[in-house]
Amino acid sequence: MDSIGPVGLQQREGAPSCSQEGLPYPSDSSELVLECLQQFKVTRTQLQQIQANLLGSMEQALAGQVSPAPAVRMLPTYVGSTPHGTEQGDFLVLELGATGASLRVLWVTLMGTEGHRMEPRSQEFVIPPEVMLGPGQQLFDFAAHCLSEFLDALPVSTQDLQLGFSFSFPCHQTGLDRSTLISWTKGFRCSGVEGHDVVQLLRDAIKRQGAYNIDVVAVVNDTVGTMMGCEPGVGPCEVGLVVDTGTNACYMEEARHVAVLDEDRGRVCVSVEWGSFGDDEALGPVLTTFDHSLDQESLNPGAQRFEKMIGGLYLGELVRLVLAHLAQRGVLFGGRTSPALLSRGSILLEHVAEMEDPLAGAARVHAILQDLGLSVGASEAELVQYVCAAILTRAARLCAAALAAVLSHLQHSREQQMLQIAVATGGRVFERYPSFLSILQETVKLLVPECDVSFIPSVDGGGRGVAMVTAVAARMAAHRRLLEETLAPFRLNHEQLAAVQAQMQEAMAKGLRGEASSLRMLPTYVRATPDGSERGDFLALDLGGTNFRVLLVRVTAGGVQITNQVYSIPECVAQGSGQQLFDHIVDCIVDFQQKQGLSGQSLPLGFTFSFPCRQLGLDQGILLNWTKGFSASDCEGQDVVCLLREAIRRRQAVKLNVVAIVNDTVGTMMSCGYEDPRCEVGLIVGTGTNACYMEELRNVAGVAGDYGHMCINMEWGAFGDDGSLGLLRTSFDANVDQASINPGKQSFEKMISGMYLGEIVRHILLHLTSLGVLFRGQQTQRLQTRDIFKTKFLSEIESDSLALRQVRAILEDLGLPLTSDDALMVLEVCQAVSQRAAQLCGAGVAAVVEKIRENRGLDELTISVGVDGTLYKLHPHFSGLVAATVRELAPRCAVTFLQSEDGSGKGAALVTAVACRLAQMDHV
Ligand code: 0WK
Ligand code: BGC
Numbered sequence: 001m002d003s004i005g006p007v008g009l010q011q012r013e014g015a016p017s018c019s020q021e022g023l024p025y026p027s028d029s030s031e032l033v034l035e036c037l038q039q040f041k042v043t044r045t046q047l048q049q050i051q052a053n054l055l056g057s058m059e060q061a062l063a064g065q066v067s068p069a070p071a072v073r074m075l076p077t078y079v080g081s082t083p084h085g086t087e088q089g090d091f092l093v094l095e096l097g098a099t100g101a102s103l104r105v106l107w108v109t110l111m112g113t114e115g116h117r118m119e120p121r122s123q124e125f126v127i128p129p130e131v132m133l134g135p136g137q138q139l140f141d142f143a144a145h146c147l148s149e150f151l152d153a154l155p156v157s158t159q160d161l162q163l164g165f166s167f168s169f170p171c172h173q174t175g176l177d178r179s180t181l182i183s184w185t186k187g188f189r190c191s192g193v194e195g196h197d198v199v200q201l202l203r204d205a206i207k208r209q210g211a212y213n214i215d216v217v218a219v220v221n222d223t224v225g226t227m228m229g230c231e232p233g234v235g236p237c238e239v240g241l242v243v244d245t246g247t248n249a250c251y252m253e254e255a256r257h258v259a260v261l262d263e264d265r266g267r268v269c270v271s272v273e274w275g276s277f278g279d280d281e282a283l284g285p286v287l288t289t290f291d292h293s294l295d296q297e298s299l300n301p302g303a304q305r306f307e308k309m310i311g312g313l314y315l316g317e318l319v320r321l322v323l324a325h326l327a328q329r330g331v332l333f334g335g336r337t338s339p340a341l342l343s344r345g346s347i348l349l350e351h352v353a354e355m356e357d358p359l360a361g362a363a364r365v366h367a368i369l370q371d372l373g374l375s376v377g378a379s380e381a382e383l384v385q386y387v388c389a390a391i392l393t394r395a396a397r398l399c400a401a402a403l404a405a406v407l408s409h410l411q412h413s414r415e416q417q418m419l420q421i422a423v424a425t426g427g428r429v430f431e432r433y434p435s436f437l438s439i440l441q442e443t444v445k446l447l448v449p450e451c452d453v454s455f456i457p458s459v460d461g462g463g464r465g466v467a468m469v470t471a472v473a474a475r476m477a478a479h480r481r482l483l484e485e486t487l488a489p490f491r492l493n494h495e496q497l498a499a500v501q502a503q504m505q506e507a508m509a510k511g512l513r514g515e516a517s518s519l520r521m522l523p524t525y526v527r528a529t530p531d532g533s534e535r536g537d538f539l540a541l542d543l544g545g546t547n548f549r550v551l552l553v554r555v556t557a558g559g560v561q562i563t564n565q566v567y568s569i570p571e572c573v574a575q576g577s578g579q580q581l582f583d584h585i586v587d588c589i590v591d592f593q594q595k596q597g598l599s600g601q602s603l604p605l606g607f608t609f610s611f612p613c614r615q616l617g618l619d620q621g622i623l624l625n626w627t628k629g630f631s632a633s634d635c636e637g638q639d640v641v642c643l644l645r646e647a648i649r650r651r652q653a654v655k656l657n658v659v660a661i662v663n664d665t666v667g668t669m670m671s672c673g674y675e676d677p678r679c680e681v682g683l684i685v686g687t688g689t690n691a692c693y694m695e696e697l698r699n700v701a702g703v704a705g706d707y708g709h710m711c712i713n714m715e716w717g718a719f720g721d722d723g724s725l726g727l728l729r730t731s732f733d734a735n736v737d738q739a740s741i742n743p744g745k746q747s748f749e750k751m752i753s754g755m756y757l758g759e760i761v762r763h764i765l766l767h768l769t770s771l772g773v774l775f776r777g778q779q780t781q782r783l784q785t786r787d788i789f790k791t792k793f794l795s796e797i798e799s800d801s802l803a804l805r806q807v808r809a810i811l812e813d814l815g816l817p818l819t820s821d822d823a824l825m826v827l828e829v830c831q832a833v834s835q836r837a838a839q840l841c842g843a844g845v846a847a848v849v850e851k852i853r854e855n856r857g858l859d860e861l862t863i864s865v866g867v868d869g870t871l872y873k874l875h876p877h878f879s880g881l882v883a884a885t886v887r888e889l890a891p892r893c894a895v896t897f898l899q900s901e902d903g904s905g906k907g908a909a910l911v912t913a914v915a916c917r918l919a920q921m922d923h924v
């Protein structure tokens with residue numbers, strides 16, 4: 001390394017020898033000049049130190065360390081893949097900040113893989129200094145004005161334009177089109193922008209301009225545009241490196257390494273923002289007095305220290321400070337300075353590059369310094385060139401050390417012996433000072449010899465790359481719009497829910513009066529909730545939910561002990577003959593009695609039968625129709641207690657005393673009522689859904705008596721079977737209903753309960769796949785399979801503790817080839833479907849408790865609701881959404897939801913116990 005001096009100057013014939021540090025000594029220069037040039041010499045060890053410290057800071061920031069704040073920010077950019085080349089379309093690109101006091105507008109046409117490359121049309125606009133330092137609104141209005149001026153001159157249809165915003169400053173991105181400015185750098189310091197979403201500021205300015213309908217669909221850092229603009233054939237470039245007025249790099253990082261993203265697969269582009277690298281330990285030794293004075297004079301003292309040693313906005317200033325210093329010490333220009341030499345910013349990057357040029361440089365030195373009011377001696381031109389070369393060389397080397405840190409990180413994170421990678425380069429320092437790249441290349445080779453790096457100059461400063469990202473963003477935005485359109489019918493507002501509540505209250509009143517109503521409001525002959533005096537051993541059956549259970553319930557003064565056994569009801573039995581079903585039930589009872597040593601005992605039995613039954617008494621229930629996938633023959637219209645007793649009779653030697661048949665909602669209310677006497681509503685949200693409550697007997701037509709209460713089984717699953725839910729019904733609900741074994745029935749249930757939510761989601765996913773929004777439009781056999789998307793997946797996918805990666809794991813087990821965006825959309829579909837279900841359920845409960853409050857003429861009602869059902873119990877947000885909807889729609893009811901611990905079997909036993917107690921009292 002040390003043998004290499006400022007490139008270009010070496011080659012010239014008769015040039016004086018150079019120092020062992022590779023810097024030539026001008027024959028007549030004093031010690032002072034030497035000392036000056038010495039300061040800009042960065043040793044290999046120092047470069048390695050910088051490389052190591054920058055690498056350390058990168059890994060701290062990736063790991064999410066906040067204090068002490070890492071020296072670099074490592075900002076995720078939401079760009080998840082390098083270009084496929086398939087992107088197509090016309091895109092507007094606005095570049096702000098990369099090239100200092102100018103912004104550029106481009107019209108880029110992407111032709112996809114087939115089409116040839118179209119040259120972008122572009123126009124550069126100089127930004128007045130007062131705009132770069134003024135109010136933010138002024139800057140964005142200026143940008144919007146430039147956009148219009150550019151479009152005015154463009155012979156293209158300017159309908160619905162999509163714009164990619166290349167914004168070259170450190171930003172926290174929260175989406176491809178949402179980015180908050182952290183702090184200005186380079187020559188910008190507009191007020192009212194830091195901490196704000198710059199996309200919104202641009203959108204507002206474009207709206208104020210009002211000339212064109214431009215949709216800002218993506219915002220990217222210029223390094224990302226540079227990386228993405230890499231010519232397909234030569235790339236893909238996985239690192240973007242910019243050295244223009246400022247400097248920075250981005251690269252494709254393993255998503256699992258970026259702590260702030262809950263991703264474990266794929267890659268994401270990270271903007272390093274190495275301009276802010278300023279950790280004293282590494283930079284302290286290489287910072288010169290000139291760097292300190294430049295920093296003190298800058299718009300942001302103490303910040304962007306690394307950038308101020310490399311960026312084109314500062315190199316000219318460093319040269320000026322050195323020349324001014326040497327002139328003031330009498331070493332240069334006869335010790336004379338000039339106002340221009342002493343004024344900040346008078347020497348620009350292009351001046352330095354021209355003066356340093358080995359061929360024409362010397363002449364340019366004279367011309368440029370003359371313009372600054374200086375007279376340059378013959379040998380002094382060369383000295384000035386040395387100063388330029390020293391500062392440019394140092395910049396290139398420091399940049400190489402930073403790039404080496406990124407490359408060695410990539411090599412380690414990809415566990416590769418030899419990293420082969422392409423780096424896209426962009427920026428005027430590369431364009432104006434070609435040696436910058438060769439010094440950079442050499443130094444990188446020296447610092448990371450195990451990396452085979454090819455440098456690809458970006459073709460048009462990244463404009464195409466920004467258009468690529470914009471194309472991806474436009475596609476994703478279009479997908480998002482299609483997703484929102486698809487899910488919009490599931491987003492129910494207050495008015496819609498209040499309408500459901502009102503319709504249900506009306507249907508309840510009609511049902512109670514025995515008029516036509518989709519709510520049958522079935523009397524259950526349960527007139528009281530338990531009063532704690534119940535005692536004895538009871539058998540209970542619990543049929544109709546996920547599991548069929550046989551229970552032994554012992555009710556003592558000390559409480560209720562339950563022993564139960566779960567048995568399965570095979571689909572062939574549930575959809576076989578009624579005799580087969582009830583024989584199977586008796587088989588299970590006999591098995592249970594044997595296991596519990598109860599054989600031969602005739603305990604009172606309570607039968608939880610979770611299907612719509614018209615009860616004629618506590619132990620008489622005519623099955624009106626099956627629901628929830630049951631369809632056993634010869635049962636509908638039959639008294640299921642008789643069917644059970646006949647099955648018991650068919651199985652000689654079994655004596656059972658069936659005392660009561662109750663609906664699972666009633667069993668659940670009774671079970672919870674045993675603990676909390678205010679529990680007067682039973683709610684089931686499981687395979688099916690339904691509710692019951694204690695109604696005033698005077699309101700129940702068809703049941704004698706005006707005093708007291710009777711529990712009414714609402715059978716609200718059928719609510720809307722008269723079409724009253726038509727406005728809320730979506731095409732997906734229709735698909736599920738069509739495919740069910742009871743089309744046209746149980747409309748409310750099919751929008752709420754566990755048997756159907758998974759199917760609704762599956763149909764929505766199929767629809768979104770057909771639109772190309774999901775799974776890249778690939779329909780998979782698995783997703784066409786009925787019931788493949790279980791409702792329990794919704795509960796799993798929506799659980800807060802589950803990271804997106806786990807969502808993806810569930811879906812991959814379903815054989816769905818998905819990206820993280822797909823996983824996010826599936827999550828949103830699940831949330832929309834379950835939220836609607838919970839809100840509709842909440843509207844139903846609100847109707848019930850308001851009915852009870854009005855029944856009792858109360859201003860305020862305090863009441864408890866006993867709840868059971870897998871969906872309600874397992875879904876992470878369902879119960880909360882139900883309670884919130886009830887609070888919203890029935891604010892005068894203080895409702896407590898009690899999750900039933902022992903299921904409705906206990907409730908059935910308690911109903912049986914109450915019946916037995918009342919029966920004994922009758923005999924007394
Ligand atoms: C458990 C109850 C049972 C009810 C079931 C409903 O004991 O009576 O039918 O909850 O929930 P599912 O099992 O359908 O999710
Ligand atoms: C900004 C970066 C940008 C770089 C090159 C720096 O000042 O912080 O975001 O990429 O300049 O333009």
Ligand code: BGC
Pocket residue numbers: 544545609610611612627628663664665684685686687688689690691715717749
């Ligand atoms: C049945 C109801 C039952 C509910 C919950 C519905 O399908 O019709 O009787 O209460 O499911 O299990």
